Amino acid sequence: MKKFTKLTSAVVPLNIENIDTDQIIPARFLKATTRDGFGENLFRDWRYENDNQPKADFVLNDPTYGGQVLVAGKNFGCGSSREHAAWAIQDAGFDVVISSFFADIFKGNALNNGLLPIQVSEEFLKKIFTAVDNNPRTNLTIDLENQTVTIEGQVLRSGEDLGGAESFEINPYKKSCLINGYDDIDFILAQKDLIEEFEKN
């Protein structure tokens, strides 16, 4: 599994709530039997017209924005359990997804692939959107070891600082998996005797 420790990057803002996995990767693209290549169809129907022309007003088609961090509205990844959603986001070059709320299955799928889902407060999420709105090149720094997200400081003429930082929660086991690149199978396989013992009872 891909390792993650620290990242400083610009972000792609997607200020929409309840983004379901059917939007992230529509069902008609789930027919592949490998994990590769889903990125080109990430947000397919929001990103392209039916004749495959890019929709200019969709953020992934806007050269103003870029980076390895996707920031989205609450309840991100709801709906279908398709892990293809996490694969597509990762394949499109993202290492982190930030939202104020994640659907359970998506969050697990992301963690199992080394894509870091970070849940921040509603206020902090709004702060990120505001900062990026003000300056699309705003960098975020994600520090997994210290469990913090930092918005690069930018002081407005009014004196208001759009920067800031917030800490985030992550299961300590999952954190060590990400930092070391281990996955759950490595962990469970080491307990095979216990499993066989459990089956006898």
Added chain:
Amino acid sequence: MSKTLVEKIWDAHVVKSEEGFPDILYIDTHLIHEVTSPQAFDGLRKRGLPVFRPQQTVATADHNVPTLNQLQPIKEELSRYQVDMLTKNCAEFGIELYGLGHPFQGIVHVIGPELGITLPGKTMVCGDSHTSTHGAFGAIAFGIGTSQVEQVFATQCLLLSKPKTMKIEVNGELGKGVGAKDIILYIISQISAAGGTGYFIEYAGSAIEALSMEARMTICNMSIEMGARGGLIAPDQTTFDYIKGREFAPAGEEWDKALAYWKSLYSDADAKFDSVLTFNAADIAPMITYGTNPGMGMGIQEHIPATNAQPEKEKLSYQKALDYMGFDDDAALIGKPVDYVFIGSCTNSRIEDLREVADFVKDKRKADNVTVWIVPGSKQVEQQAKNEGLDKIFEAAGFQLREPGCSACLGMNEDKIPAGKYCVSTSNRNFEGRQGQNARTLLASPLTAAAAAVTGVITDVRELLTP
């Protein structure tokens, strides 16, 4: 110590629990299908591992399969390849497959219960979020991603943190023309598409206890639509009667032993839930959705809530949903013309659903402007419908009874709703493009769908029912 039903089943399946780590949870039954398994089989090959307990794994082909001329080679190349890959993988790893042509083939969440594979007290998983369906039997059942499919293949276990528990009570009697689908759409409309996230939900109360097993499955099926990983209902005599005599259900002495255990599966009277919600069955009308997530539902006579009435930060997403649906603020849906009616999916494709629809449409005919597809949940449901002559009723009504599969619920096969068209659907998701690019889905019960089929417009089915 008193425990909830979820805690009883969970604790009985913990292989190892260690501070700071998720539990290692043993999985009794693993259901698989063609879409979310190939990468997991590939993972096993890369690691040089076998499937640890192939006899606890059951496979079927459902998501991609055509619902007409099912036994001819699948025309669409990628679908055919994926279904063939499942056949090859199951043969290589020693897994029982109920593939196309097998009398047990069908939607994975329909065949588990009807074959007696789904039982109280089990832990069950599948690479499909609607695995929550099996919770109707008092099982811990939930959807997983493909990495977890690989974990279960390799170890028959998953690493999971114990979920929080929520009890949803529905008490009282349902009104005429109101069913299980309306109950669950109502609950989701009340608590939102994220209201159950992080929880396992136990449904209880007199209105739930009065439901048949098939109706209970409809309720548990849509637990995921409010974000809950799973939903379950304590097993009772209705459950036991349904299971007895099914293909793989325990029999003889095994039955007696199992029954004694199943009878211990209920939440203790003083068990603590992290959250408790109570609803009154009499408040529930036939439901319909007007937006692009299952939380955007309302009683069929109501008007679409105004964008201005939404919380500030939700207005943008809300307006986007109404724009997609082509609906205005405050519009009523009654009388709105529809183009398609889809009766099927793991939510509503069981024999009772088909009987209810047949009973309603007998001696009626579909409106000319509507195309009606009825897609049974399994070969067994299809056969039963034919044995009972339901196929003749559907034919006379102009409804097309097709062959089993997930079909237009997600349009992975040819059964797609065309762009811009309105479909009243008994499935579980009204997401943008779910039933086809730019298709517009209105979720409803089988009765409400049948009423729309007959009148050609959104209709309050209660007005068509004989008193």
